[in-house]
Amino acid sequence: MIRFTVNGERLETNVSPDTPLLWFLRDNLSLTGTKFGCGIALCGACTVHVDGEAVRACATPVSSLNGKRVTTIEEIGKTPVGKSVQAAWIAEDVVQCGYCQSGQIMSATALLAKIKTPSDSDIDAAMSGNICRCGTYNRVRAAIKTASVANVAPVGKPKATAKVKA
Amino acid sequence: MISKKSEAHDSNSSNIDGGQINRREFLKTSAATTGGLIIGFNFVAGNKIASAQDAPKPNTSPNAFLRIARDGAVTVQVKHLEFGQGVMTSLPMLVAEELGCDWTKVRAELAPASPLYANTLFGMQATGGSSSVVNSWEQMRMVGATARMMLVSAASNKWKVDAGKCRVENGVVIGPAGQRANFGDLADAANKLPVPTKIVLKEAKDFKLIGKPTKRLDSASKGNGSAKFGLDVTAKQVPNLHIALVKRSPVFGGKVKSFNADKVNGIPGVTHVVQTANGVAVVAKSFWAAKTGRDALTVEWNFDGVAKPNTAEMRTAYLETAKKPGLVAKAGNVESLKTAAKTVTAEFEMPYLAHAPMEPLNCTVSVTGESCEIWAGTQFQTVDQGAAAQVLGFKPEQVKINTMLAGGGFGRRANPVSDYFREAVDIAKQAKVPVKTIWTREDDIRGGFYRPMMAHRVVAGLDSAGKISAWDHTVVGQSIMAGTPFEPMMVKGGVDNTSVEGVVDTPYDIPNMQTTLHTIKGTVPVLWWRSVGHTHTAFAMESMMDDLAKAAGQDPVQFRRAYLAKQPRMLNVLNTVAEKANWGATLPKGRALGVAVHESFGSICGQVAEVSVEGGKIKVHRVVAVIDCGLAVNPLTIAAQVEGAIAFGLTAARYGKVTFKDGQVEQSNFHDYPILRLNEMPKVEVHIIPGGASPTGVGEPGTPPIAPAVANAVFALTGKRLRSLPFNEDELKA
Numbered sequence: 001m002i003r004f005t006v007n008g009e010r011l012e013t014n015v016s017p018d019t020p021l022l023w024f025l026r027d028n029l030s031l032t033g034t035k036f037g038c039g040i041a042l043c044g045a046c047t048v049h050v051d052g053e054a055v056r057a058c059a060t061p062v063s064s065l066n067g068k069r070v071t072t073i074e075e076i077g078k079t080p081v082g083k084s085v086q087a088a089w090i091a092e093d094v095v096q097c098g099y100c101q102s103g104q105i106m107s108a109t110a111l112l113a114k115i116k117t118p119s120d121s122d123i124d125a126a127m128s129g130n131i132c133r134c135g136t137y138n139r140v141r142a143a144i145k146t147a148s149v150a151n152v153a154p155v156g157k158p159k160a161t162a163k164v165k166a
Numbered sequence: 167m168i169s170k171k172s173e174a175h176d177s178n179s180s181n182i183d184g185g186q187i188n189r190r191e192f193l194k195t196s197a198a199t200t201g202g203l204i205i206g207f208n209f210v211a212g213n214k215i216a217s218a219q220d221a222p223k224p225n226t227s228p229n230a231f232l233r234i235a236r237d238g239a240v241t242v243q244v245k246h247l248e249f250g251q252g253v254m255t256s257l258p259m260l261v262a263e264e265l266g267c268d269w270t271k272v273r274a275e276l277a278p279a280s281p282l283y284a285n286t287l288f289g290m291q292a293t294g295g296s297s298s299v300v301n302s303w304e305q306m307r308m309v310g311a312t313a314r315m316m317l318v319s320a321a322s323n324k325w326k327v328d329a330g331k332c333r334v335e336n337g338v339v340i341g342p343a344g345q346r347a348n349f350g351d352l353a354d355a356a357n358k359l360p361v362p363t364k365i366v367l368k369e370a371k372d373f374k375l376i377g378k379p380t381k382r383l384d385s386a387s388k389g390n391g392s393a394k395f396g397l398d399v400t401a402k403q404v405p406n407l408h409i410a411l412v413k414r415s416p417v418f419g420g421k422v423k424s425f426n427a428d429k430v431n432g433i434p435g436v437t438h439v440v441q442t443a444n445g446v447a448v449v450a451k452s453f454w455a456a457k458t459g460r461d462a463l464t465v466e467w468n469f470d471g472v473a474k475p476n477t478a479e480m481r482t483a484y485l486e487t488a489k490k491p492g493l494v495a496k497a498g499n500v501e502s503l504k505t506a507a508k509t510v511t512a513e514f515e516m517p518y519l520a521h522a523p524m525e526p527l528n529c530t531v532s533v534t535g536e537s538c539e540i541w542a543g544t545q546f547q548t549v550d551q552g553a554a555a556q557v558l559g560f561k562p563e564q565v566k567i568n569t570m571l572a573g574g575g576f577g578r579r580a581n582p583v584s585d586y587f588r589e590a591v592d593i594a595k596q597a598k599v600p601v602k603t604i605w606t607r608e609d610d611i612r613g614g615f616y617r618p619m620m621a622h623r624v625v626a627g628l629d630s631a632g633k634i635s636a637w638d639h640t641v642v643g644q645s646i647m648a649g650t651p652f653e654p655m656m657v658k659g660g661v662d663n664t665s666v667e668g669v670v671d672t673p674y675d676i677p678n679m680q681t682t683l684h685t686i687k688g689t690v691p692v693l694w695w696r697s698v699g700h701t702h703t704a705f706a707m708e709s710m711m712d713d714l715a716k717a718a719g720q721d722p723v724q725f726r727r728a729y730l731a732k733q734p735r736m737l738n739v740l741n742t743v744a745e746k747a748n749w750g751a752t753l754p755k756g757r758a759l760g761v762a763v764h765e766s767f768g769s770i771c772g773q774v775a776e777v778s779v780e781g782g783k784i785k786v787h788r789v790v791a792v793i794d795c796g797l798a799v800n801p802l803t804i805a806a807q808v809e810g811a812i813a814f815g816l817t818a819a820r821y822g823k824v825t826f827k828d829g830q831v832e833q834s835n836f837h838d839y840p841i842l843r844l845n846e847m848p849k850v851e852v853h854i855i856p857g858g859a860s861p862t863g864v865g866e867p868g869t870p871p872i873a874p875a876v877a878n879a880v881f882a883l884t885g886k887r888l889r890s891l892p893f894n895e896d897e898l899k900a
Contacts, residue, residue, distance in 0.1 A: 016434070019454045027409070027452040032398035033391015035573070036453075037524050038607045042836040045524060073391035089389045093381050093802055096810055097250030098388030099524040099573025105389055124845040131836060133524045133574045134250045135813025137847035139806070 004065040006031070007075035017063035022046045024062050025072060033073035033102050037131070044130030047103035047110075048072050054110035054126075073102035081151060082109045088147035096134035104130050108144050117148045230282055231309045232261060234317075238337055238350030240265065241273045245283035245302070247293040247545050247579065248276060248384065249523075249572040250810070251865045252803035255382045256299050257306050259800060263375045264310030264368060266334035267349060274383050279547035279567035290548035294580045294694070296767035296863025299799055303860055307367050315362045320355035321347045370797065370859070379802040384571075396543040396570040399530045399602060404541070407530070408437060410593045410603040411456040413465055414445035417829035418614055418689050419472040422446060422465055429462040439463070440596040447593045449601055457606075473689045474829025477517070480619065484642045484686070485513055488623035491682045492640055495661045496670040498680035500638040506627025507635075510713050513623050515890040516702040517823035518616035519695055520839060525573020526610045529590035532600035533558065538565045538591070543572025545580035549651075553584030557591040576814070577694040581615060582650035585691075611839050612831040616824055617695035618644040618688075620665075622706040632718030634729070636678035639669055639706070644688045646698070660685065664694065668703030668870070673736045673765050674711070674729040690826070696814055697866040700766040704870030705877070705891060708762035712878040713887065722761055722878065723749055738855065739763055739772040739792050746853055747774035747790035756780075757787070760879025762871040767863025769795040771808065775848070775875040779884055782899035786816060786848040786876055793867060796858035804864050805852040811868025812850055817842040819873035821892050 003012040006029060015024060020039075025031040025048070034057055037045030041059035048057045049071040076082035085108050095101050104127070111118055111126035118126070123141055132140070233241040242258040254274040262272050277283045283291045286301040314334055321339035322329035324347065331342040337349045370376075387393040401407040415421065425446045427439040435455025440447050448459035503509060530541040531554075538558055544550050547567050555562045572579055581587075590603035605613060620643035629635040645662035647653050656663060661683055663670075670681050695701060715725035723744045730737040740763045744750075747759060756778045763772035776788040791808050798804055821840040825832045833839040877888045886897055 016454065016458075019452075023452060023454045026400075027454070030400045030402050031391075032394070032400060035395075035524070036397065036526065036604075038836050040607075040835060040837075043524070043607075043841075077390055086386075086389045090381065090385045093385065093806065095250075095382065095385050095388040096252070096806060097248075097524065097572065097574045098384065098393055099395060101388050102391050128843045128845040131524065131841045131843060133522060133576075133814070133841060135810035135842070135847070136806070137813065137842075137844040138809060138850060140844060 002062050002066055004068045004070060006070045007072055013062065015062060018061050020058050021048065021060040021062055021065065021070065022057035025057060031072055031074055035099055035102055037100065037103075042131075043100070043103075044107060045100050045103040047106040047130065049076070049106060049110060052110070052113065054107050073106060076106060076109055079109070081113050081147075084147045084150040085109045085112060085143070088143040088150065091146055092139045092143040094136050094139040094143050096136055100130060100132045104132065104140055108140070108147070112144065112148055112151060116152050118144065231306070232265075232313055234313065234349055234353045236350045236353055238268070238271050238348050239273060240267045240271050240349070241275055243277040243283075244274050245277045245285075245291065246298040247543060247569060247572055247575065249293075249543060249545070249575040249579070251298065251807060252382060252800065253293075253298045254384050255380060256800045256803060257302050258383065259375050259380055260299075260302060260306035261310040263373060264307045265314050266336070268337035269375065269380075271337060272383065276569040276571070278569055279551045279565070281548070284548070291546075292548065292580060293545040294577065296769070296865040296867065298865075299861045300768065300863060308365055311365045311367055312361060313356070315365065316356040316359050317349055317352045319359050319362075320352040321345075324355065376799050377797070377801070380800050381802065393571055395525050395573050396530065396541060397525055397528045397573070397604065399541045399570070404530060404532055404600045406600055408449050408451060408597065408599050408601045409453045409456045410447045410449045410590075410597070410601045411453075411460045411606065412442060412445045412447045412589065412593070412603065412609070413460050413463055414609065414613065415467055416612075417467070417469055417472055417474055418691060420444070420467045420469050423468040425463060425465040427463055430459040433459045433462065437599070438597045440593060442589055442592055447603070449593065449597045449599070453604060469829075472829070475688065475690060475826045476828065477619075477825040480826075481515060481621075484619070484621035485515070485623070487684050487686075488513065488621050488640045488642045490684075492642070492684035493660050493682060494680070495641070495666045495683045496679065496681040498637070498678050500625075500636045500678055500680045502636045502678055503625055503627045503638060507630040508628040508717050509625060510628075510710070510717050511623070511625045512710060512713060512887075512889055513621065514702070514706045514709065516620045516705065517825065517891065518619045518690060518692075519701075519818055519822045520611050520616055520824050520833075521574075521576040521578035521695055522610060522839060522841065523572070523574030523576060523578060526607055527578070527586045527605040527613070528602060529586050530600070530602040531590050531594035533591070533594050536560075536564060539568070540565065540587070540591070541568045541570050542587070543570045543575065543579060544587070545572075545575055545577070546582075546584070549582060550584045550587040553588050554591045557588050558595060576696040577698070578615060581693060582652055585615065607836070608834045611824070611833050611835060614691035615693035616690065617701055618646065618692040620702045622702065624706060624710050626710060626714055628714060628718055632720060634676050634714060637676050637680070639679070639681045640684070641666055641669065641681065641703075642684040643686055644690070644692045645685045646692050646694055648685065664699045666703065667699040668764065668766060669707060672707060673733040674726070675732055676729060696811070697766055697869040700764060700866070700870040701818070704762065704764040704766070705873045708764060708871065708874030709877055709887070709889060712760070712874070712881060716881075721750070726763065735794050736763060736765060736770050739770045739794050742853060742855065743772035743774050743790060743792040746792060746851065747776075749774060756883075758879050758883035760875045760877065760882055762874035762878060764867070764870045766867045766870055769793060769862040769864065769867040771867040771871050773812070773871040773875040775872065775879045777876060777879040777883060779880060779898050782895050784820065784876065784880060784893065784895055784898070788849045788851070789872065789875070790851045790853070791868060792853045792855065793864070794855035794858070795864050795867070796862040797860050798854050798856070798858070799861050801854055804854055807864050808852045808868035809850045811866065812872050813842050813847060815869040815872035816848070816876070819876055819891055819893060823892055
């Protein structure tokens with residue numbers, strides 16, 4: 001038995017221990033927001049958080065998760081940073097096909113949870129593992145900056161919006 | 167995809183803008199292929215379903231295009247696949263503009279397969295050729311206008327006033343004495359009224375929504391994981407859903423000789439092993455069991471009589487072939503090349519390219535008795551419906567296709583031979599359980615249906631004044647259309663227009679221009695790929711124009727202008743992009759600009775790329791793009807599409823290639839088929855030319871200019887001319 005939590009819910013499972021977390025989420029829990037793109041940790045579409053760190057679920061066997069805390073795109077909006085990232089994604093009209101965006105948002109949220117106002121090179125380092133075939137990269141960058149401004153804005157005052165040109 | 171839409175579009179639109187439209191004409195253009203009682207929209211108000219005509223017939227398509235609920239919610243059925251291009255926003259905008267509803271109450275749904283949802287330019291349900299907004303422009307506004315008139319009639323009847331004295335604002339009909347009624351409250355009454363025969367559409371000057379940057383309606387669901395793509399169909403929707411993975415022949419055309427599933431059958435979760443047309447499928451209760459099973463499967467292949475292509479040999483053969491004239495695609499007298507003051511000879515090579523959409527191909531099929539239900543993100547519902555029916559021995563109407571969101575497509579999900587549909591249906595039929603067939607990334611990269619490998623050879627001459635005197639252009643490559651059901655329509659006199667589009671119809675006024683084509687019969691399956699023939703023709707044309715400018719000792723922008731005197735749209739785009747990019751200004755040391763401009767899908771896109779080269783690596787710092795796409799419906803989406811098209815074209819220019827050794831594809835996943843990443847994305851500015859009577863294509867025209875713009879910038883910087891795609895950057899090492 002492997003025991004861990006997914007989105008705050010404790011669970012235990014006897015699936016084959018080499019089952020990647022990605023397919024456990026999708027096939028066993030019907031949590032389909034986490035996407036399959038490459039299967040070998042090259043594209044970032046399957047990014048989730050394990051104990052707050054961005055990891056590629058396609059290359060994370062469930063056997064490695066004993067006692068760990070998994071958060072997926074379905075739940076990330078319940079954290080203040082995740083919520084501001086999702087709002088920034090809408091404000092900057094980031095998505096196109098949208099398939100990679102769960103992973104983009106999970107990577108961006110992990111970045112902003114660590115670095116409140118990331119520089120361009122911080123964004124390059126954190127986000128270059130997430131492929132977007134539609135080419136939304138400049139809007140991803142703009143949305144991260146918008147979210148970072150929202151995160152550091154003092155409470156009680158209107159939040160400023162960063163205008164960042166593509 | 168299918169070319170020459172712009173002409174059809176232009177003739178369609180010229181008689182409707184702002185004018186009156188006869189209902190009968192509307193039926194003729196929009197529903198010609200559908201037959202029966204279809205009026206372009208029906209109402210469903212509350213629980214009551216009725217045709218909007220006087221004498222309702224049994225209603226098989228209750229949600230045709232528009233539904234206005236009693237609570238005022240406006241639901242638009244979007245007949246096209248949403249795969250990033252923004253149709254779930256732009257098509258509802260067209261409806262809402264004429265309907266006059268409250269935009270915040272508008273929802274979009276993807277329509278299922280039905281003749282009702284035919285692309286008005288193609289006569290079948292299809293998304294491609296950058297035609298979604300173009301073909302819907304009249305139809306969707308008519309839907310909105312018709313509904314508005316019926317709602318106004320309902321209100322005027324209620325108030326016993328002249329309908330002409332009522333107006334509509336934000337989902338409310340307002341009467342002459344200030345009476346107010348919400349659309350939702352009028353829906354039932356409107357539903358009982360006859361459909362008006364004369365519809366007046368707004369004039370462009372009165373547009374409130376069209377032309378306004380409008381945020382996408384699908385952002386929230388795509389940002390919180392709730393949006394449902396084809397791959398996201400689960401056993402919750404389709405009970406007893408199984409997953410299949412297929413081991414396919416590693417060489418195109420190979421067949422299964424025998425297979426051994428001894429090690430597969432004991433794997434927990436594996437339920438079936440079935441042979442398909444070109445492989446063996448492992449069916450299981452989960453992806454991981456199916457994958458484990460497929461890994462344990464051994465297949466012996468029969469390659470008798472099967473060609474085993476090698477890219478190195480093909481390149482040599484293509485370039486040799488290009489030295490001889492092919493079948494004439496565009497006639498011209500090139501005799502004067504012999505006496506030209508200068509000639510420039512250039513050979514261009516472009517490889518096979520995989521589409522590599524982020525969501526790998528998949529198709530979910532459930533067959534029960536006399537019916538079949540399918541869930542898939544498809545660009546080609548009509549074709550796929552027919553193919554599925556054929557596999558099952560059904561009629562098309564026995565096959566229901568639920569159109570799901572697609573994680574990209576770029577042409578791969580519009581396959582005239584429906585490869586992934588046929589295979590998935592066959593597996594479900596044999597396994598006798600509902601099955602979702604999933605392609606892994608390796609399956610996708612190695613699965614064929616590529617942008618064809620091409621070679622171009624151009625010999626062009628300049629006279630003593632530096633003017634082009636003749637241009638002899640030879641194109642070599644496989645035909646996309648040959649062997650498909652579209653061949654009779656798309657291949658004329660042996661010339662597949664998709665092989666030569668962008669050359670034979672170049673807007674440049676080039677004298678004595680001849681284009682010939684060698685169509686190679688190959689075994690590698692080929693297909694349209696975002697911007698189709700323009701992916702390679704623009705590279706050859708715009709690289710060549712740059713070379714000739716250099717040979718003539720002229721500035722590349724100035725040189726091009728001389729051939730665009732009769733092309734005001736193209737000239738305007740060229741001049742605008744030069745101005746916006748500050749063409750001619752002094753740049754920092756180590757930087758240079760390159761320009762390219764190309765017409766495709768009825769639109770013109772010009773781009774100026776600013777590059778540097780360090781250690782033999784190209785860095786694209788900035789791209790200024792200008793697009794003339796006619797009347798701009800949603801500038802926000804248009805800018806996004808151009809940005810994305812540049813990323814797509816830059817990926818191909820720098821990295822994209824599928825190559826063969828002994829018949830097998832050498833690439834497999836994103837490590838050897840790389841995609842441009844965030845840290846490599848240039849800054850992009852998009853400028854949209856205002857005006858235009860009606861929209862032209864948007865999704866594809868941004869892709870063709872980027873490769874030549876970058877190559878031309880590299881040439882300006884280094885003097886080295888890159889004529890192969892992807893760029894061989896080793897040539898740039900000092």
